[in-house]
Amino acid sequence: MSALALELSTIGVLMRRALNEILRVPGAAIPGILAPSLFMLGLTGAFGALTELTGFSTESYISFILPVSLMQAAGFAGAATGVNTVRDIELGWFDRLYLAPTPRPALLAGIVLSAGFRALLPMTAVLAIGLLLGAHWPGVPGLLIAILLALTFSAVSASWTVGLALRFRTQAAAPLMQASMFIAVLFTTSYAPLELLTGWLQTVASINPVTQVVEGVRQGFVEGVSFAGTWPALVVLAVLLGLTFAFALRGLATTGR
Amino acid sequence: MTAIEVQGLEREFKGGVKAVQGIDLAVGEGEIYAFLGPNGAGKTTTVRMLTTLLRPTGGRALVAGHDVAKEAAAVRRQIGVALQEAALDPLMSGHELMRLQATLHGLPRAEGRRRADALVERVGLGYAKDRRVGTYSGGMRRRLDLGMALVHEPRVLFLDEPTTGLDPSSRAAIWDEVRRLNDEGTTVFLTTQYLEEADQLADRVGIIDDGRMAIEGTPAALKAQVGQPHLDVCLTDGANDHAEGVLARFGEVRPGIEGVHFQVTLAGGAGDIAPVVRALDEAGLAVAQLNLVNPTLDDVFLAETGRHLEGDQDTGEVAALSLESG
Ligand SMILES: Nc1ncnc2c1ncn2[C@@H]1O[C@H](COP(=O)(O)OP(=O)(O)O)[C@@H](O)[C@H]1O
Ligand SMILES: [Mg+2]
Numbered sequence: 001m002s003a004l005a006l007e008l009s010t011i012g013v014l015m016r017r018a019l020n021e022i023l024r025v026p027g028a029a030i031p032g033i034l035a036p037s038l039f040m041l042g043l044t045g046a047f048g049a050l051t052e053l054t055g056f057s058t059e060s061y062i063s064f065i066l067p068v069s070l071m072q073a074a075g076f077a078g079a080a081t082g083v084n085t086v087r088d089i090e091l092g093w094f095d096r097l098y099l100a101p102t103p104r105p106a107l108l109a110g111i112v113l114s115a116g117f118r119a120l121l122p123m124t125a126v127l128a129i130g131l132l133l134g135a136h137w138p139g140v141p142g143l144l145i146a147i148l149l150a151l152t153f154s155a156v157s158a159s160w161t162v163g164l165a166l167r168f169r170t171q172a173a174a175p176l177m178q179a180s181m182f183i184a185v186l187f188t189t190s191y192a193p194l195e196l197l198t199g200w201l202q203t204v205a206s207i208n209p210v211t212q213v214v215e216g217v218r219q220g221f222v223e224g225v226s227f228a229g230t231w232p233a234l235v236v237l238a239v240l241l242g243l244t245f246a247f248a249l250r251g252l253a254t255t256g257r
Numbered sequence: 258m259t260a261i262e263v264q265g266l267e268r269e270f271k272g273g274v275k276a277v278q279g280i281d282l283a284v285g286e287g288e289i290y291a292f293l294g295p296n297g298a299g300k301t302t303t304v305r306m307l308t309t310l311l312r313p314t315g316g317r318a319l320v321a322g323h324d325v326a327k328e329a330a331a332v333r334r335q336i337g338v339a340l341q342e343a344a345l346d347p348l349m350s351g352h353e354l355m356r357l358q359a360t361l362h363g364l365p366r367a368e369g370r371r372r373a374d375a376l377v378e379r380v381g382l383g384y385a386k387d388r389r390v391g392t393y394s395g396g397m398r399r400r401l402d403l404g405m406a407l408v409h410e411p412r413v414l415f416l417d418e419p420t421t422g423l424d425p426s427s428r429a430a431i432w433d434e435v436r437r438l439n440d441e442g443t444t445v446f447l448t449t450q451y452l453e454e455a456d457q458l459a460d461r462v463g464i465i466d467d468g469r470m471a472i473e474g475t476p477a478a479l480k481a482q483v484g485q486p487h488l489d490v491c492l493t494d495g496a497n498d499h500a501e502g503v504l505a506r507f508g509e510v511r512p513g514i515e516g517v518h519f520q521v522t523l524a525g526g527a528g529d530i531a532p533v534v535r536a537l538d539e540a541g542l543a544v545a546q547l548n549l550v551n552p553t554l555d556d557v558f559l560a561e562t563g564r565h566l567e568g569d570q571d572t573g574e575v576a577a578l579s580l581e582s583g
Contacts, residue, residue: 013357020348021348095310098309
């Protein structure tokens with residue numbers, strides 16, 4: 001088999017294993033669906049009136065918050081991949097992967113990309129609930145861009161948390177994985193536009209690169225998609241994916257040995 | 258050619274635990290080598306270094322001609338590994354796992370499927386291949402794991418305690434498979450806590466204790482070092498005063514209970530048993546019980562380390578022959 005074919009089929013079997021797990025233990029998906037859905041419902045209930053302030057690009061708060069929930073769903077799915085990786089390390093499953101002659105990036109890619117599968121169900125649930133409750137229909141391009149960006153974010157989240165898993169090698173790191181993703185999405189323009197944020201939150205949100213991604217996912221739901229609204233998100237995701245993947249790859253190559 | 262060549266191999270863990278403290282060994286192509294030692298001796302640590310899972314902190318090791326630290330990928334292509342805890346995804350079936358393993362080792366899809374089919378049959382799991390591994394017994398898991406280690410037809414096979422915790426029939430099934438693989442030319446490096454396993458399977462045994470090689474050799478040579486086979490003779494009560502004289506013809510005699518029990522070192526080995534029985538019979542001496550006592554690897558371990566091998570249920574003596582006569 002050619003080297004590329006070997007790498008692709010390795011990625012394929014690892015993704016299939018993850019899909020297999022999702023399908024055979026459907027109950028495990030429930031927290032990943034509930035958390036972002038409840039987050040969306042809770043915030044809409046509490047802060048729905050915020051959109052009456054000037055500065056909001058929409059008068060529908062659920063349209064504003066639905067994209068954030070999509071990002072939360074993607075981030076949690078990535079973190080679940082990290083948590084499962086700890087379990088796989090403890091079970092010795094990782095030894096099986098290490099013992100394969102496949103190049104390490106292919107092993108990691110198979111694991112990281114499978115986060116996309118995990119994200120699909122929660123993202124669908126969030127979209128369905130949000131649209132039912134009156135969020136603006138983003139249009140097909142807006143929807144596709146939102147899904148693409150959120151799925152890529154799940155891979156970023158998975159790379160980051162798998163990197164943590166490979167370093168900590170214990171279930172005790174699970175809250176760190178989940179919290180880091182929660183915070184990464186929350187400390188952005190998640191609640192309100194940047195102009196309306198104040199103090200440290202405004203500073204953090206304006207520095208936090210995830211803000212660009214949240215805005216990119218959000219554009220179709222609040223005003224309509226544009227190239228100018230999309231490319232910063234793509235650039236940020238490419239850089240984040242590169243950095244977090246390298247972080248995980250380093251963990252794969254050096255730690256626990 | 259040597260399949261495994263190890264010089265001064267060491268591993269110190271963080272916190273200063275020296276699990277392996279300078280091991281030298283060489284395993285020839287086509288050999289079965291058993292690494293025998295109690296829990297905590299450093300067997301797993303050694304196997305993990307030889308299979309590229311753990312970096313040595315000292316010394317070096319070549320497996321199939323490649324350095325485990327510098328040419329890990331080349332080593333991985335040549336070795337099959339079944340670790341102490343068989344890592345199997347309980348949600349997948351035996352056949353699915355076998356196919357996954359084939360893909361991980363670079364077999365094209367059709368060939369992988371063919372190998373997977375052949376191997377589940379070979380390890381006797383054809384009847385359960387579509388069942389989830391979560392429902393398998395310990396013996397079935399071990400056999401599946403062994404089969405998975407063979408999917409890319411490795412030259413050198415590493416088995417870390419392949420039968421620990423298995424019942425005798427599962428153990429025998431693994432032993433048969435290991436012998437068969439070895440007959441086909443695979444070099445086998447296995448670790449075990451079981452004397453009998455090393456004795457039965459291995460061409461050579463290295464006894465490891467506390468991270469160091471205590472002694473190494475063929476099972477026969479190791480046992481010969483600690484003693485000769487001898488015969489325990491128990492006679493029925495009676496006028497046995499000439500018994501010692503009769504037995505002395507066969508070797509050195511040590512009387513036990515006066516006139517009833519004797520130990521004879523058999524100069525001619527086990528082949529002397531029948532002549533001894535005949536000679537006693539001709540002298541009118543009635544034998545109550547006869548035991549051939551062979552030195553065991555436990556005796557070797559005891560002689561080298563001053564301790565018995567723990568975790569082994571063997572009585573220590575192999576009663577090859579025990580007969581009652583009137
Ligand atoms: N990751 C580790 N960190 C620290 N000590 C370890 C680690 N792995 C093994 N050890 C220690 O090294 C010694 C040898 O362990 P091991 O190789 O597993 O022995 P065996 O396989 O012969 O039972 C033991 O004292 C064990 O506690
Ligand atoms: Mg061990």
